[in-house]
Amino acid sequence: MSGKQNSAVGEQQSSSSGKRKKTPKPETRLAMVRRARRINRELAEVYPYAHPELDFENAFQLLIATVLSAQTTDLRVNQTTPALFAKYPTPEDLAAAQPEEVEELIRPTGFFRAKTKSIMGLSAAIRDTFGGEVPGRLEDLVTLPGVGRKTAFVVLGNAFGVPGITVDTHFMRLARRWKWTDQDDPVKIEAEIATIFPKSEWTMLSHRVIFHGRRVCHSRRPACGACPITHLCPAYGEGETDPEKARKLLKYEMGGRPGQRLKPPPDYPGDPAPAVGAIE
Numbered sequence: 597m598s599g600k601q602n603s604a605v606g607e608q609q610s611s612s613s614g615k616r617k618k619t620p621k622p623e624t625r626l627a628m629v630r631r632a633r634r635i636n637r638e639l640a641e642v643y644p645y646a647h648p649e650l651d652f653e654n655a656f657q658l659l660i661a662t663v664l665s666a667q668t669t670d671l672r673v674n675q676t677t678p679a680l681f682a683k684y685p686t687p688e689d690l691a692a693a694q695p696e697e698v699e700e701l702i703r704p705t706g707f708f709r710a711k712t713k714s715i716m717g718l719s720a721a722i723r724d725t726f727g728g729e730v731p732g733r734l735e736d737l738v739t740l741p742g743v744g745r746k747t748a749f750v751v752l753g754n755a756f757g758v759p760g761i762t763v764d765t766h767f768m769r770l771a772r773r774w775k776w777t778d779q780d781d782p783v784k785i786e787a788e789i790a791t792i793f794p795k796s797e798w799t800m801l802s803h804r805v806i807f808h809g810r811r812v813c814h815s816r817r818p819a820c821g822a823c824p825i826t827h828l829c830p831a832y833g834e835g836e837t838d839p840e841k842a843r844k845l846l847k848y849e850m851g852g853r854p855g856q857r858l859k860p861p862p863d864y865p866g867d868p869a870p871a872v873g874a875i876e
């Protein structure tokens with residue numbers, strides 16, 4: 597953890613009166629871009645194992661899991677999908693299912709009627725329009741029921757290796773705290789962030805930012821006192837600055853607890869999530 601605080605964020609010192617006085621100075625675009633890229637590099641050191649937190653073995657599973665993750669935790673989805681994928685392993689199987697049976701299986705993820713409609717509808721569209729294979733192009737993915745740009749980018753980035761920026765609630769919050777943008781529309785945020793980072797970084801940048809948002813820089817009480825990038829953050833102090841108290845706010849492997857995936861990648865330093873009965 598760094599002990600430095602906020603020294604990189606637009607401040608100037610003057611000593612004309614003999615006293616050292618701080619004068620706020622707006623950060624230039626160039627300085628912001630450099631700071632943003634440095635945040636990305638430092639997060640890469642903190643979370644070298646950053647990854648999507650949904651369990652999946654192929655593009656179809658990732659697509660279904662991402663649709664189910666709306667309004668719930670990845671952990672809840674990961675605890676739900678093994679039974680769903682065991683019963684309906686392909687788009688053809690899921691498209692031909694009894695809706696009531698699918699509803700029962702995905703009930704723990706919430707909004708289960710609407711989600712059943714989406715996942716059965718998108719399975720039928722994959723079967724009928726795309727020859728049974730999840731399409732690997734944004735313009736095709738967003739034609740599927742229940743699939744917006746955010747879901748499409750998750751699938752493109754993690755199942756097809758196509759760079760994409762995932763602007764979820766964590767990404768939006770952190771991008772604004774870090775003054776990468778002052779937009780609040782996800783599509784505009786995505787467009788602005790795309791001008792700050794090279795395309796090759798987009799997918800991993802998204803994972804790192806989301807990891808940091810879930811573990812340290814929470815919505816209500818960010819753990820500023822235990823944050824590794826305080827010296828790059830204009831919002832330092834918005835949360836708990838006492839190191840001892842801040843450490844207690846850390847989540848998942850950062851807080852010494854299990855992660856969200858039942859089957860995390862081999863380099864994940866924390867414990868896997870339990871199969872049932874856990875709450876985030």
Ligand code: SF4
Nearest residue numbers: 813818820823829832
């Ligand atoms: S936890 Fe605090 S210091 Fe760290 S990124 Fe969030 S607001 Fe900034």
